[in-house]
Amino acid sequence: MKTVVYCNPFVPAEWIEAHGLRAEWIVPEHAAKHAEPAAVRGMCPYAQAVLDAVADSGSPAGGHALAVLTTACDQMRHGAGMLADAGREDIFVLNVPSTWQSPGSRDYYAAELTRLGRWLIARGATAPSAERLARAMRDNDAARDRFRKGTIPTDAPSWCNPVAVELARRIATTDGGGIAVGLIGSPLLPHDLAIARAVVEAGGRIVFDGTCGGPRTLPEPFEPSAMAANPFDELVRAYFDAIPAVFRRPAAQLDAWVARAMEQYRPAALLCLRRVWCDLWHAALPRLRETAGVPVLDLDLDDEQEGGQQRVTSRIEALFESIRDRAATHALPPDG
Numbered sequence: 001m002k003t004v005v006y007c008n009p010f011v012p013a014e015w016i017e018a019h020g021l022r023a024e025w026i027v028p029e030h031a032a033k034h035a036e037p038a039a040v041r042g043m044c045p046y047a048q049a050v051l052d053a054v055a056d057s058g059s060p061a062g063g064h065a066l067a068v069l070t071t072a073c074d075q076m077r078h079g080a081g082m083l084a085d086a087g088r089e090d091i092f093v094l095n096v097p098s099t100w101q102s103p104g105s106r107d108y109y110a111a112e113l114t115r116l117g118r119w120l121i122a123r124g125a126t127a128p129s130a131e132r133l134a135r136a137m138r139d140n141d142a143a144r145d146r147f148r149k150g151t152i153p154t155d156a157p158s159w160c161n162p163v164a165v166e167l168a169r170r171i172a173t174t175d176g177g178g179i180a181v182g183l184i185g186s187p188l189l190p191h192d193l194a195i196a197r198a199v200v201e202a203g204g205r206i207v208f209d210g211t212c213g214g215p216r217t218l219p220e221p222f223e224p225s226a227m228a229a230n231p232f233d234e235l236v237r238a239y240f241d242a243i244p245a246v247f248r249r250p251a252a253q254l255d256a257w258v259a260r261a262m263e264q265y266r267p268a269a270l271l272c273l274r275r276v277w278c279d280l281w282h283a284a285l286p287r288l289r290e291t292a293g294v295p296v297l298d299l300d301l302d303d304e305q306e307g308g309q310q311r312v313t314s315r316i317e318a319l320f321e322s323i324r325d326r327a328a329t330h331a332l333p334p335d336g
């Protein structure tokens, strides 16, 4: 079965599977290795790493996979344009509007999925039926429920971001002690799990994962009666209307998600894991601070300079120290 790789939550795995293909969330290599060529092009190293991985995926070594990139951020849009200019016909660029409140934007996204379907069929995929789409939606909904709870097995479906699956498992099995922190930000790569270790070693615990590719960016559960009536419309609703991504305007969905997570998990701080030069998360920081109402630590990932990981660890330790100091001050009896 041919594989379609992607790494954006607005690419519905069900739509690919309904065409008889295998959907796979691609995890590129360590992004810092791509920092130098990325800097030359003025791109974030993660975007560069994804583009390099996608460029390789269509080769014989990559199993001649097809790839879907999106226009969710300028850097990806720019990179996808470069690959298209290079004549890569195995790469599809899905336009995802940043505005989400108008029916016109939603219709545009639906039309883009239809265009993706035609492109897949032109490359040997089978035309989807409503039954096949609905079956894929039901199966994936059940797997997503386990993903959110951190109970997904090690052989998680290929459309799951494996790093986020591993983190969800760690969150679900961490005991209740230590300073609670939430994560938010850019997609994680395998080496970023060192941050989860640093949090635990500094005396903390992660209570939610709001990074891209984790539970925050899963589509909403499908509504059974809507799915029975028209699975494609329900697919569009659950993805386009519901995913609180950082590039969406206005930013009310992301604000609401953060407010809900703060209310539910009551973390003492938020760690914003921001891939270096990611303008979107950088611009989101002031609103995050306002909405979260707790300290927000802005952590640059992909710091390829010597001691980069140690710097991240030291900043987490310093944050926890200040939280402990504040708690101790509040616990003091009033003067006199």
Ligand code: SF4
Pocket: 044, 045, 046, 047, 073, 074, 075, 076, 186, 187, 275, 277, 278, 279, 280, 281
């Ligand atoms: S990390 Fe930011 S700049 Fe890089 S690809 Fe993702 S959204 Fe774009």
